[in-house]
Amino acid sequence: MSRVEVRDVSKRFGATPVLDGVCLDVPESALTAVLGPSGCGKTTLLRLIAGFSHLDAGTITVAGETVSAPTRHVPAQRRRIGYVPQEGALFPHLDVAANIAFGLPRRSRRRAPRVDEMIELVGLDPAHRGRFPHELSGGQQQRVALARALAPRPSIVLLDEPFASLDAGLRHATGRAVADALAAAGATAVLVTHDQSEALSLATQVAVMRDGRIVQADTPDRVYRAPADTAVAAFVGGAVVLPATIAAGTAACALGTLTTERTGCDADVVEGEVLIRPEQIELRDDDAAGVAARVVRIDYFGHEAAVQLEVLGSATPVAARVLGADLPSVGAIVGLAVRGDVRVYTPGATENVHEAAAHRYATSRLTLDRRRAPDATSVVGHRDARDPV
């Protein structure tokens, strides 16, 4: 399997720019998720890598060979790419084995050991070999689609929201099975998704896309714990973003004076913002222990709950995530304390607050979402995946 390098790629449809200088390294034998809201250009990027459409500027190389450039375009059928679309990928008149064998040389179809190998790799029941697509569940169909994409030993596998039509439980199980099969095959794969948990749980590298650019590409852990800016932070998980006065190792905000991660600008006192993940906020029965706040709403999810609060005095909204077993009641006054170090962002000094990321090619200017809360405070739970980042 091959490494893919995307360099300064731009693409417009008519007068509308869709990709604007996209840079992305897709490492060999690993799964890279391209994560972004609807319309940010994910599918357009995937189609350019596949060779289904032409770019306007930049280059795409596969295993060191330039396959796309303004003056060069290797046709899709010569790129050895396996493509798994959202749904409807299977030929309805062919059974499982024939669907999987479709991309194999004619003489080795049907009884090819490769078909059985693929059935085993993607975790399908061999007894389903002779079934037709309409006799399979959605998850089973997507496994067959992956088996068909992998059978001809492609150099790269591209997956365009392959689990989008599955219900939540099946989606997770199928995603895990597909990721495991890709890993077992040593596949270099790119998965396009707007689902944060899918990207974080399945991929080796997560590339966050916004407005036609990759704004951060890093390990799932780094993208969650060290987001490039507050908008990325809010897109990949719950985020409480508060205005803060930042000084040597501390940030003073509505939740008190908190310890910050190293910023590299410890000597200065600057105005900025602090990022707190909801799971960092601890609720205490005793309102004297920490900052006093009123419980406004509880969104109960069973194993855990999102508790919406207002800090007494300033009415600053704050969201905490707590285990579902031990919940306060709505209207109760509780004490808030923040666990662990917090991350800070200062306008114009993003390079100081972001440690070097192994695969970061672009960080966008800090954009603050001031629409959601009064007094320049944004409190963001898990956003709807289709909201703009």
Ligand SMILES: Nc1ncnc2c1ncn2[C@@H]1O[C@H](COP(=O)(O)OP(=O)(O)OP(=O)(O)O)[C@@H](O)[C@H]1O
């Ligand atoms: N062939 C086309 N002609 C004109 N505009 C297009 C074409 N293909 C895509 N677009 C536009 O380009 C933008 C990006 O589309 P794209 O499908 O790449 O986004 P996406 O991030 O994959 O979205 P989604 O998650 O909804 O599939 C959209 O505004 C879309 O309408």
